[in-house]
Amino acid sequence: MSKKSILLFVYNLFILSVFSQAKLLVDFQQKGASISPSMYGIFFEEINHSGDGALYAELIQNRGFEEHVLISGCEYRDGFAYAPQSPNYISGNISNWKHPWDIEKLKYTAWKLDDLLGDASCDIVSDAPLHAATPHSMKISINNVYTDGFIKLINEGYWGVPVRKNEKYNLRFFLRASQDYKGGVVARIVSSDNKVLAEKRFNVECKEGWNEYVGVLRAKDTDFKGSFELCFDAPGTVWVDYVSLFPEKTFNCRENGLRADVAQKLADLKPAFIRWPGGCIVEGATIENRVKWKETLGDPMTRKGEWDLWNYRTTMGFGYHEFLQYCEDIGADAMFVANVGLSCRFRNGDYVDESQLTVYIQDICDAIDYAVGDASTEWGLKRIQAGHKKTFPLKYVELGNENWGVHYATIYNRFYKELKSRYPQIIFISTIGFGDDEDRIDKTDMIDPHWYVNADFFYKNTRLFDTKKRGKYKVYVGEYACNQGVGSGTLEAALSEAAFMMGMERNSDLVTMTSYAPLIENSNRRDWSTNMIWVNNEKVVGRSSYYVQQMFSLNRPDVNLKTELISFADTLSERVQAIGGYDYRSKEIVIKVLNGTGQELSLNIELNACKVSGKGRVITLSAASDKLENSFDYPELIVPIQTISKSFSNNFLQIFKPYSFTILRVKAKNIDV
Numbered sequence: 001m002s003k004k005s006i007l008l009f010v011y012n013l014f015i016l017s018v019f020s021q022a023k024l025l026v027d028f029q030q031k032g033a034s035i036s037p038s039m040y041g042i043f044f045e046e047i048n049h050s051g052d053g054a055l056y057a058e059l060i061q062n063r064g065f066e067e068h069v070l071i072s073g074c075e076y077r078d079g080f081a082y083a084p085q086s087p088n089y090i091s092g093n094i095s096n097w098k099h100p101w102d103i104e105k106l107k108y109t110a111w112k113l114d115d116l117l118g119d120a121s122c123d124i125v126s127d128a129p130l131h132a133a134t135p136h137s138m139k140i141s142i143n144n145v146y147t148d149g150f151i152k153l154i155n156e157g158y159w160g161v162p163v164r165k166n167e168k169y170n171l172r173f174f175l176r177a178s179q180d181y182k183g184g185v186v187a188r189i190v191s192s193d194n195k196v197l198a199e200k201r202f203n204v205e206c207k208e209g210w211n212e213y214v215g216v217l218r219a220k221d222t223d224f225k226g227s228f229e230l231c232f233d234a235p236g237t238v239w240v241d242y243v244s245l246f247p248e249k250t251f252n253c254r255e256n257g258l259r260a261d262v263a264q265k266l267a268d269l270k271p272a273f274i275r276w277p278g279g280c281i282v283e284g285a286t287i288e289n290r291v292k293w294k295e296t297l298g299d300p301m302t303r304k305g306e307w308d309l310w311n312y313r314t315t316m317g318f319g320y321h322e323f324l325q326y327c328e329d330i331g332a333d334a335m336f337v338a339n340v341g342l343s344c345r346f347r348n349g350d351y352v353d354e355s356q357l358t359v360y361i362q363d364i365c366d367a368i369d370y371a372v373g374d375a376s377t378e379w380g381l382k383r384i385q386a387g388h389k390k391t392f393p394l395k396y397v398e399l400g401n402e403n404w405g406v407h408y409a410t411i412y413n414r415f416y417k418e419l420k421s422r423y424p425q426i427i428f429i430s431t432i433g434f435g436d437d438e439d440r441i442d443k444t445d446m447i448d449p450h451w452y453v454n455a456d457f458f459y460k461n462t463r464l465f466d467t468k469k470r471g472k473y474k475v476y477v478g479e480y481a482c483n484q485g486v487g488s489g490t491l492e493a494a495l496s497e498a499a500f501m502m503g504m505e506r507n508s509d510l511v512t513m514t515s516y517a518p519l520i521e522n523s524n525r526r527d528w529s530t531n532m533i534w535v536n537n538e539k540v541v542g543r544s545s546y547y548v549q550q551m552f553s554l555n556r557p558d559v560n561l562k563t564e565l566i567s568f569a570d571t572l573s574e575r576v577q578a579i580g581g582y583d584y585r586s587k588e589i590v591i592k593v594l595n596g597t598g599q600e601l602s603l604n605i606e607l608n609a610c611k612v613s614g615k616g617r618v619i620t621l622s623a624a625s626d627k628l629e630n631s632f633d634y635p636e637l638i639v640p641i642q643t644i645s646k647s648f649s650n651n652f653l654q655i656f657k658p659y660s661f662t663i664l665r666v667k668a669k670n671i672d673v
């Protein structure tokens with residue numbers, strides 16, 4: 001040893017002993033559980049207008065004039081949609097579930113008629129269905145139009161029709177006109193201050209029946225709160241249906257595609273898998289209201305959509321095929337969630353008779369075949385006919401959603417046996433959590449407990465998985481978030497989630513998959529208190545929870561290393577947590593340190609039994625207060641900041657900011673290499 005290195009060693013010892021509050025021991029030789037590549041995924045559900053009005057790029061709301069169509073399985077009486085009065089599958093009690101239903105208001109959702117320059121009236125009718133599944137259309141009876149005037153049918157979009165200067169927008173709509181209609185139709189995008197940003201005139205065909213019109217509109221300027229108009233310039237009767245406007249630039253330029261910025265934000269999480277379509281919507285408020293994946297295929301004009309139990313109608317434009325396509329596009333595995341004959345227990349909770357369950361099992365087989373079957377299967381052939389010869393990356397099927405209890409367990413046991421024998425390659429997930437249901441399930445590949453809790457719960461339960469029994473199945477934590485208590489929706493929540501995630505990562509012999517929930521909120525529509533990504537017509541904002549998820553996903557080591565946090569003084573706060581792992585590919589020890597307290601934390605980090613390179617990366621997420629959060633005005637207030645450290649060694653001092661989550665990536669290898 002040179003004199004200089006001895007001095008440096010003594011100096012380091014001095015600094016460590018004077019300043020550090022605790023020691024973090026990471027033992028390179030003591031490997032723990034492997035961390036599954038499937039660990040960090042995402043969960044999509046149509047809630048908070050996360051699909052229609054956010055991820056799905058359609059700009060016209062209520063494009064098919066079907067918004068008022070009653071909740072499937074319900075009856076209309078006196079301003080309410082009533083569910084069938086049948087027993088709830090958990091309580092056994094007759095459910096009296098009903099939902100207010102204002103047909104007249106719903107009919108005109110997002111549409112209005114402007115007849116200031118003439119005289120006209122409109123009505124939603126079903127006298128000449130464009131398609132059997134989507135029978136309603138807008139009938140406009142025009143008595144008079146002033147010279148150079150228009151009768152305008154206006155759509156407000158999803159809180160505005162957003163367009164960007166010089167971008168192109170693909171328009172498609174259907175019209176039927178009476179023989180006496182001698183005018184044309186002008187399609188326009190209009191700014192919030194009433195300037196025409198794009199327009200295109202079409203001649204109207206007066207031949208019998210529906211005619212399809214397509215065109216491209218190029219926006220002259222940017223406006224995020226514009227509107228769309230169809231303008232008519234002559235007396236007569238016209239029927240309008242399926243009015244659709246898409247940005248030309250969707251994610252990966254897919255037709256019927258996804259909003260590029262939102263889809264990219266999800267892709268930036270590098271999710272190992274995507275779960276679709278939910279959530280409670282899989283179950284439905286009534287059994288008939290469940291998601292029927294077959295109705296989400298094909299020409300979007302033919303998709304009937306369904307009232308979504310988060311209280312708006314979904315177009316199902318981001319359907320089963322689009323979901324599988326998106327998984328393929330971003331290299332994620334697909335998880336399909338299937339209804340098993342039970343509706344949501346918190347709503348009506350009705351269920352089908354045992355004799356009908358075969359239909360539900362077959363429906364799941366068809367879904368699997370659609371994704372991975374070959375041309376010899378009916379539904380594999382349909383995928384090929386839809387233009388996708390290759391199979392899709394469907395790897396998981398979850399049977400039900402948040403279904404629990406004896407009745408569910410009986411169903412699950414039957415479904416699992418039949419489905420697993422037909423599709424041994426698919427990983428089947430039961431929706432049960434820990435507890436009594438565990439003994440009711442004969443066999444399952446995975447279970448799916450959920451946690452929506454406060455920050456303290458997460459901090460107190462970082463060891464929750466340490467004592468859970470191993471062997472019967474793996475665990476997929478399919479929904480979790482700190483959405484309760486004072487810190488909910490802030491950095492404090494995100495830090496507590498990081499603590500819980502450390503517990504999951506350390507127990508990755510048991511927990512092999514996780515997904516935060518819910519994923520996206522359109523900022524104009526909050527159905528659920530706390531959501532990971534906020535979207536408006538202009539921007540996409542990741543909350544600090546988003547960045548915690550991303551940090552875990554991008555810094556997933558292959559294997560855990562034995563890690564001990566030893567306090568030098570009083571016991572450390574439970575808001576201080578650490579784990580270490582090793583990434584074989586990059587040859588780095590990955591250390592995650594959470595300091596959820598308001599004080600700086602100094603740690604003496606000791607890396608045993610390895611050769612360490614002095615230079616490495618430090619990635620930190622923090623803010624001056626844990627009550628802060630990102631916003632549309634300050635979308636990057638709390639984002640991970642990467643710096644280079646040159647002072648890593650086998651024994652070094654590292655300071656961690658108050659309210660921070662930090663990842664150290666330290667190059668290290670075996671001593672004898």
Ligand code: AHR
Pocket residue numbers: 045047278279280281401402479517518528
């Ligand atoms: O994520 C929101 C809802 O929470 C999901 O639909 C449901 O599974 C859970 O209750």
